[in-house]
Amino acid sequence: MKEFNNRNKKDNNKKYWYFPFFSAKFPTQKVKASVGNIWWSLSVIAVVFVWCFHAVKEQNWLFLVLGICGGAAAEFFLIRDFVRTRKSEKEDKNPDKKEIK
Known part of the structure; x- marks a missing residue:
C-alpha cells in the first residue's frame, strides 16, 4: 500500500491511499x-x-x-x-x- 500527496489539486490536506489489488484511490483525511x-x-x-x-x-x-x-x-x-x-x-x-x- 502506497501513500502519496496529490499536490496538483488545491486541497493539500487530503491524502490518497493506493491499494495494490484495486485500481481505485480512496481519499482519507490527513x-x-x-x-x-x-x-x-x-x-x-x-x-x-x-x-x-x-x-x-x-x-x-x-x-x-x-x-x-x-x-x-x-x-x-x-x-x-x-x-x-x-x-x-x-x-x-x-x-x-x-x-x-
Whole structure:
C-alpha cells in the first residue's frame, strides 16, 4: 500500500491511499501515522487470531501456518510503512535539514 500527496489539486490536506489489488484511490483525511497504523495493526491481529483459531479447531495445520506467516508479513509491512511515514513527517517539519541530491 502506497501513500502519496496529490499536490496538483488545491486541497493539500487530503491524502490518497493506493491499494495494490484495486485500481481505485480512496481519499482519507490527513491523520497521524501512528493512529492509522494502530487500527490497521489491531484489525490484522484480530483476523489472524480468528483464522488461526478456526484452523486449530478444524485441525488444518496448513491454514494455521498460512495464517501465522500472513499475519507476520502484514505486520512487517505495516511497521515498515509506519517508520517511513514517521521519517517523512519529521522531514516535513524540518525542511532545512533535507539533503539535496
